[in-house]
Amino acid sequence: MTDRRVRLYDLARMDDAARARLLVRSEENLDQFVEAVKPIVADVAARGDAALADCARRFDGAPAEFSQILTPPEDFAWADRQVSDEVKAALAFAADNIRRFHLAQMPEDMWLKEMRPGVFAGERWTPIDSVACYVPRGKGSFPSVALMTAIPAVVAGVPRVVMLTPPGADGRADAATLVAARLAGVSEVYRVGGAQAVAAVAYGTASVPHCLKIVGPGAPYLIAAKKLLADRIDPGMLAGPSEALVLADETADGKLAALDLLVEVEHGPDSSGFLVTNSRDVAEAAIAAIPGFFGNMSATRIDYTMTVLSSERGGIVLTPDLTSAYDFVNDYAPEHLMIHAREPYQHLGHIRNAGEILLGENTSNTLANFVIGPNNVLPTSGWAKTMSPLSVFDYMKRATVAHVTPKGYHELAGAAECLARYEGFDAHANAVSATRAAIMKERDGKTG
Numbered sequence: 001m002t003d004r005r006v007r008l009y010d011l012a013r014m015d016d017a018a019r020a021r022l023l024v025r026s027e028e029n030l031d032q033f034v035e036a037v038k039p040i041v042a043d044v045a046a047r048g049d050a051a052l053a054d055c056a057r058r059f060d061g062a063p064a065e066f067s068q069i070l071t072p073p074e075d076f077a078w079a080d081r082q083v084s085d086e087v088k089a090a091l092a093f094a095a096d097n098i099r100r101f102h103l104a105q106m107p108e109d110m111w112l113k114e115m116r117p118g119v120f121a122g123e124r125w126t127p128i129d130s131v132a133c134y135v136p137r138g139k140g141s142f143p144s145v146a147l148m149t150a151i152p153a154v155v156a157g158v159p160r161v162v163m164l165t166p167p168g169a170d171g172r173a174d175a176a177t178l179v180a181a182r183l184a185g186v187s188e189v190y191r192v193g194g195a196q197a198v199a200a201v202a203y204g205t206a207s208v209p210h211c212l213k214i215v216g217p218g219a220p221y222l223i224a225a226k227k228l229l230a231d232r233i234d235p236g237m238l239a240g241p242s243e244a245l246v247l248a249d250e251t252a253d254g255k256l257a258a259l260d261l262l263v264e265v266e267h268g269p270d271s272s273g274f275l276v277t278n279s280r281d282v283a284e285a286a287i288a289a290i291p292g293f294f295g296n297m298s299a300t301r302i303d304y305t306m307t308v309l310s311s312e313r314g315g316i317v318l319t320p321d322l323t324s325a326y327d328f329v330n331d332y333a334p335e336h337l338m339i340h341a342r343e344p345y346q347h348l349g350h351i352r353n354a355g356e357i358l359l360g361e362n363t364s365n366t367l368a369n370f371v372i373g374p375n376n377v378l379p380t381s382g383w384a385k386t387m388s389p390l391s392v393f394d395y396m397k398r399a400t401v402a403h404v405t406p407k408g409y410h411e412l413a414g415a416a417e418c419l420a421r422y423e424g425f426d427a428h429a430n431a432v433s434a435t436r437a438a439i440m441k442e443r444d445g446k447t448g
C-alpha cells in the first residue's frame with residue numbers, strides 16, 4: 001500500500017490554468033526522448049543488425065550471444081508449448097471477434113458515379129505493400145496488440161506484414177505474442193524494440209526489411225523515433241501511454257466507476273486517467289473504493305496506479321454540472337472513454353472527441369481492450385481530436401478514378417481551359433483546347 005492520496009479536483013473552484021494542467025499528458029514534451037534516441041537511430045542506420053543486437057542487450061537484457069533478429073521457426077513451436085490452452089483459446093476467441101469487426105469495416109474496393117452525363121468519378125482502395133506491426137514489451141507483454149495490429153493488416157490485404165517486438169532476457173519474443181502472430185497469419189517476427197525497431201524498418205537492415213509504414217503503440221522512445229523518422233517511414237497514428245476517462249453521472253455506481261478508472265492507469269507511471277462526474281456522492285464513493293481493489297493487484301501495478309492518481313495526470317474531477325463534464329471530456333479527447341450511467345446513450349450526443357466510447361457499466365474497458373473486436377490501438381495525448389483508432393484504413397490508401405466519355409469531354413473542356421489560362425498554365429490549356437480537337441479529328445480521319 002501507499003500513503004499517496006487519490007486527488008479530487010473540484011472544477012468549480014479551479015481557475016483556467018489549473019484546469020488546463022489536467023489536460024496535459026506525459027507525451028506533451030518528448031524533447032528529452034528525441035535526444036535520447038538520436039544516437040540509437042544513427043547507429044542502426046550505420047551498423048544495421050549489429051546495432052540492433054547491441055540495443056537488445058542494453059535495453060532488453062538479451063543474452064550476450066544474442067545476434068539473430070528474426071524469430072526462428074522452432075520458437076513458434078516452443079511458444080505453442082509454452083502458452084496454456086486457456087490463453088490460446090482466449091486469443092483465438094479475441095482474434096475471431098477482431099477479424100469480424102475489421103472485415104465489417106472494409107470499404108468497397110471501388111466506387112464510380114456519373115457526376116454529369118459522360119463524366120464518371122470515384123475512388124479505388126488498394127492495400128499498401130508492406131507494414132511493420134510494433135508490439136510493445138517493456139512493462140508487460142501485449143499479445144492483444146499483436147492481434148489488433150496484424151489482423152486488420154491481413155484483412156486489408158497487405159502483402160507483407162511483419163511484426164517487431166523486444167526480445168526478453170532469453171533472447172526470445174514473448175510466447176503469447178508469437179501465438180497471436182500465428183493466429184493473425186504473420187510468420188516474420190523480428191526481435192527488436194523501441195526506437196531501434198522504428199529505425200530498423202525505416203532504413204532496412206541485412207535481416208529486417210524496409211517497410212513503408214509502422215503501426216502500433218509504445219513507450220515514448222518509440223514515439224520519439226517515429227517523429228524523428230517521419231520522412232523515411234509513415235509513422236501512422238501516434239499511440240503512446242494508455243489513458244482513459246470515466247464519465248459518470250449521478251445514476252452511476254461509484255465503486256464500479258472506480259474499478260474501471262484503474263484499468264488504464266495501471267499501465268505505467270506515464271499513463272493518465274480521470275473519473276469525471278457531476279456527482280459528489282459518486283466521487284466520494286469512488287475514492288473510498290479504490291484502496292479496496294489493491295488487494296488483487298501487484299505492488300508494481302499499485303505503484304503505477306497511485307503515481308498517476310496522486311499526480312495532475314489522474315484522479316477524480318468533480319464538475320458543477322453535466323455540461324462542464326462534457327466540456328472537460330471534449331477538451332481532454334481521451335483515448336478511451338467509458339460512460340457510466342443508467343442511460344448512457346443520453347450522453348453520447350454530447351461527446352465529440354474520444355478515440356473509443358464505451359457505453360454503460362457492462363462495457364468495461366477490459367472487454368474493449370481484448371475481446372469486443374474494435375481496435376485497442378488508439379490515439380493518445382489529445383490526438384483523438386483529429387485522429388481515429390487503428391483500422392483497416394491505416395493499411396490501405398485511396399486513389400481517385402475518373403473516366404470521361406466524348407460526350408462528357410465536351411461538358412468539361414471549356415471550363416477547364418478557362419481555369420488553366422487564368423492560372424497561367426499554357427500546356428494545361430492546350431491539352432483541352434482546339435489543339436486537342438484538331439489532333440483527334442486528324443487521327444480519326446486517318447483511321448476512319
Ligand SMILES: NC(=O)c1ccc[n+]([C@@H]2O[C@H](COP(=O)([O-])OP(=O)(O)OC[C@H]3O[C@@H](n4cnc5c(N)ncnc54)[C@H](O)[C@@H]3O)[C@@H](O)[C@H]2O)c1
Binds near residue numbers: 138194
Ligand atoms: N495507445 C495505445 O493504443 C496503446 C495500446 C497498448 C499499449 N500502449 C502503451 O504502450 C506503452 C508500452 O510501453 P512498454 O514500455 O511496455 O513497451 P515498449 O516496447 O514500447 O518499450 C520497451 C522498449 O523501450 C526501449 N527503452 C527502454 N528504456 C530505454 C532507454 N533508457 N533508452 C532508449 N530506449 C529504451 C527499449 O528499446 C525497449 O525495447 C505503454 O505506455 C502502454 O500504455 C498504448
Ligand SMILES: N[C@H](CO)Cc1c[nH]c[nH+]1
Binds near residue numbers: 142264335376
Ligand atoms: N489499453 C491499451 C490501449 O491503450 C490496450 C491494452 C492491451 N493490453 C492491455 N491494455
Ligand SMILES: [Zn+2]
Binds near residue numbers: 242263264267369
Ligand atoms: Zn490497457
